[in-house]
Amino acid sequence: MSSSQHAQTSSDTGFSSADSEADIAVIGAGIIGAACALELSRCGLRVLMLDRDPPGRGASYGNAGHMATEQVFPIADASLLKRIPGMLLDPLGALRLDWRYLPTITPWLCRLLWNLRPEPYRHSTKGLQALNEASLPAWRELLDSIGQGELLRDEGSLLVHERNDTKDELAAVAVRMQKQGVPVESLPREEVLRRAPGLTEAVRGGLFFPDTGHVTDPHFLVKALMEAAEQAGARFVQADVSNGRTVNGGVRLETSRGALAVPRVLVAGGAHSAPLVAALTGTTVPLDTERGYHLMLPRETERLPLAVTSLERRFIMTPMDKGLRLAGTVEFAGLERPARMQRARQLLELAQGLFAQPLDDDDASPWMGFRPSLPDSLPVIDRAGPEGRVLLAFGHHHLGLTQAAITARLVASFVADDSFALSTPSVPSDSAFTGSVSRAVRDTALPSLAPYRLGRFA
Numbered sequence: 001m002s003s004s005q006h007a008q009t010s011s012d013t014g015f016s017s018a019d020s021e022a023d024i025a026v027i028g029a030g031i032i033g034a035a036c037a038l039e040l041s042r043c044g045l046r047v048l049m050l051d052r053d054p055p056g057r058g059a060s061y062g063n064a065g066h067m068a069t070e071q072v073f074p075i076a077d078a079s080l081l082k083r084i085p086g087m088l089l090d091p092l093g094a095l096r097l098d099w100r101y102l103p104t105i106t107p108w109l110c111r112l113l114w115n116l117r118p119e120p121y122r123h124s125t126k127g128l129q130a131l132n133e134a135s136l137p138a139w140r141e142l143l144d145s146i147g148q149g150e151l152l153r154d155e156g157s158l159l160v161h162e163r164n165d166t167k168d169e170l171a172a173v174a175v176r177m178q179k180q181g182v183p184v185e186s187l188p189r190e191e192v193l194r195r196a197p198g199l200t201e202a203v204r205g206g207l208f209f210p211d212t213g214h215v216t217d218p219h220f221l222v223k224a225l226m227e228a229a230e231q232a233g234a235r236f237v238q239a240d241v242s243n244g245r246t247v248n249g250g251v252r253l254e255t256s257r258g259a260l261a262v263p264r265v266l267v268a269g270g271a272h273s274a275p276l277v278a279a280l281t282g283t284t285v286p287l288d289t290e291r292g293y294h295l296m297l298p299r300e301t302e303r304l305p306l307a308v309t310s311l312e313r314r315f316i317m318t319p320m321d322k323g324l325r326l327a328g329t330v331e332f333a334g335l336e337r338p339a340r341m342q343r344a345r346q347l348l349e350l351a352q353g354l355f356a357q358p359l360d361d362d363d364a365s366p367w368m369g370f371r372p373s374l375p376d377s378l379p380v381i382d383r384a385g386p387e388g389r390v391l392l393a394f395g396h397h398h399l400g401l402t403q404a405a406i407t408a409r410l411v412a413s414f415v416a417d418d419s420f421a422l423s424t425p426s427v428p429s430d431s432a433f434t435g436s437v438s439r440a441v442r443d444t445a446l447p448s449l450a451p452y453r454l455g456r457f458a
């Protein structure tokens with residue numbers, strides 16, 4: 001049964017007995033929760049997925065689809081600081097701060113600045129790079145295993161520049177990447193235009209990142225993972241989880257369908273994770289959101305063969321099955337304030353300047369989503385709470401799509417830990433739970449979990 005059917009047919013009050021027998025409840029059916037649910041199901045766990053919305057309607061719905069493995073540096077660096085005032089004043093700028101949100105975001109911004117010191121910056125870079133280097137192979141294997149390999153185009157991506165005075169900036173990016181061991185090739189204008197023929201001759205050159213790629217439909221990707229998880233035995237129920245607490249031998253969740261007791265949970269609620277993490281672990285995480293926008297151009301299905309980012313205009317254009325997606329911008333305005341869809345429409349103005357022929361914006365649709373961002377640019381991937389019953393996978397900021405498959409492997413690797421089985425006294429003897437991890441998880445040299453521990457915020 002598909003996830004949407006489950007959502008429709010599940011009773012509006014309470015949970016079925018099969019739901020209540022789950023070994024683990026995964027809260028959040030975005031790209032992270034869906035990939036984790038699939039890997040955990042493959043370990044033999046009975047997985048119950050909970051989301052207040054149908055699967056894949058959060059940030060994972062509208063991201064740029066870029067497998068951005070080249071982005072190994074934290075979200076801010078010292079050089080960006082100088083440019084921030086100009087960016088904030090530019091109405092087409094990539095950065096916007098809702099000034100009413102300034103008091104709320106200030107502590108987060110202070111922590112972001114604190115993390116620009118050389119040692120934390122190096123630490124975050126190392127943590128990001130470890131995940132990114134493992135990301136594309138993990139995705140390739142996961143997608144091939146569910147027969148959806150064609151969703152991933154791992155043929156690289158371009159970063160282009162247009163102005164003479166940004167030549168040095170582009171060269172500096174290349175040097176920085178090379179020093180960090182990120183594969184990158186510098187391309188002259190002719191080569192950029194050969195690879196992306198629709199671009200304007202005003203483009204002066206670019207960088208090609210061979211070990212990157214894009215997915216052709218991020219929303220469909222979540223749905224495909226959910227379907228595969230369901231085929232592996234997982235169940236989806238649409239429910240809002242309003243609270244939770246650890247109790248003797250398990251976790252009790254308060255939901256819009258009533259209370260639910262399960263042996264353990266995985267919090268994968270994206271930008272909405274913090275209250276549940278606090279309730280279940282006692283740790284307050286400095287999770288905030290960098291809101292981002294996209295504009296989908298459904299008539300532009302043939303314009304680009306690969307994802308192209310503009311150095312000066314600071315946004316990305318990704319070719320997808322349903323059109324060309326223009327995406328980017330960072331807006332600090334929290335989870336509650338309404339979207340400013342003019343920011344999505346501004347992306348069209350930015351994109352028009354990059355093509356030789358005007359883009360067709362008929363039926364263009366704008367969208368806004370919440371990137372889940374922690375001030376050290378690293379996600380939380382961990383086990384916490386009594387007997388490690390609370391699993392955590394959230395805070396992937398600009399890289400949640402890129403890092404979802406490897407995150408899911410790391411989460412599944414917890415199952416191999418002896419304490420995982422021991423903490424499941426309520427699992428009935430006829431459970432399919434084997435305590436064994438899938439071959440993909442077992443055979444992969446996984447990144448160390450040390451940089452992603454919750455304890456760094458305790």
Ligand SMILES: Cc1cc2nc3c(=O)[nH]c(=O)nc-3n(C[C@H](O)[C@H](O)[C@H](O)COP(=O)(O)OP(=O)(O)OC[C@H]3O[C@@H](n4cnc5c(N)ncnc54)[C@H](O)[C@@H]3O)c2cc1C
Binds near residue numbers: 055062240242
């Ligand atoms: C404009 C934009 C462009 C981006 N481009 C890229 C890109 O090119 N490459 C890349 O790697 N990343 C990109 N990202 C980032 C990426 O989209 C996110 O990091 C990723 O989607 C986060 O996935 P998630 O599953 O953690 O969160 P989400 O997709 O937001 O899913 C969380 C889910 O949890 C549910 N939920 C939360 N709390 C509860 C609760 N209490 N009860 C029930 N349900 C709950 C929500 O309803 C939601 O469905 C982009 C983001 C944006 C906004």
